[in-house]
Amino acid sequence: MAQLSEGFEAVRLSSVNADMWSEHMQDQTETALVALRRILKATASNVRTVAHKTGLTASQLLVLQVLKTRGETLTGNLAKAVDLKQATISILLDKLQERGLVERKRGETDRRRVWVRITDAGNKMLEDAPDLLQETFRARFRDLAEWEQASLVAALLRVVSLLDAEQIEASPLLDVGPINDLPSSTGPR
Numbered sequence: 001m002a003q004l005s006e007g008f009e010a011v012r013l014s015s016v017n018a019d020m021w022s023e024h025m026q027d028q029t030e031t032a033l034v035a036l037r038r039i040l041k042a043t044a045s046n047v048r049t050v051a052h053k054t055g056l057t058a059s060q061l062l063v064l065q066v067l068k069t070r071g072e073t074l075t076g077n078l079a080k081a082v083d084l085k086q087a088t089i090s091i092l093l094d095k096l097q098e099r100g101l102v103e104r105k106r107g108e109t110d111r112r113r114v115w116v117r118i119t120d121a122g123n124k125m126l127e128d129a130p131d132l133l134q135e136t137f138r139a140r141f142r143d144l145a146e147w148e149q150a151s152l153v154a155a156l157l158r159v160v161s162l163l164d165a166e167q168i169e170a171s172p173l174l175d176v177g178p179i180n181d182l183p184s185s186t187g188p189r
Contacts, residue, residue: 036159042133043133043174046130046132046133046174047174047175049130050129050130050132053129054125054128055099056096056125056129057092057175058132058173058174058175059082059084059092059171059173059175060095060096061129062082062132062173063078063082063089063092063093064096064102064118064126065126065132066078066081067102067122068118068123068126071117072115072116072117073115073116073117074113074115075090075093075104075114075115075116078093078116082171082173083172084171093116096122099121100119100121100122101118101119101121101122101125102116102119102122103116103117103119104116132173132174133174134172134174137174
């Protein structure tokens with residue numbers, strides 16, 4: 001009878017441990033979802049701040065940053081540098097050119113080639129613009145140990161998989177919404 005009693009006690013304790021483990025896992029799930037939400041909110045907040053202060057999308061600001069760093073470049077090379085499609089970069093450049101922030105010119109020997117460069121107004125816009133969130137991330141990520149970088153990348157790729165998001169096209173830009181549209185309620189345009 002004592003063995004039977006011990007067996008029931010073991011099953012009861014096992015059940016209690018399973019409940020505690022289940023609660024712990026539920027807490028872990030909630031913690032992960034809260035962390036994801038914080039990332040989304042931080043990204044949205046940064047996009048709104050950039051748009052409010054500059055009237056630009058994060059993508060447009062990134063294009064200006066690349067042009068400032070590289071100097072005059074071909075639109076195809078610019079598209080590759082910011083990891084966007086040629087059609088998307090053309091739309092971004094149209095908007096930037098309308099505001100006088102970039103200039104484009106056709107190649108003299110090959111009219112199909114289009115060169116683009118940042119203007120003085122574009123440089124001034126960059127000076128006054130807030131930092132993009134990915135710049136802060138890059139700087140802090142670079143400071144991490146290599147093992148920690150690898151661990152974070154693996155965890156993020158696993159999150160992408162958990163969300164069935166492997167096929168979603170994305171550039172290395174923390175942005176929300178359509179790439180060419182400013183968030184609602186922004187400042188200067």
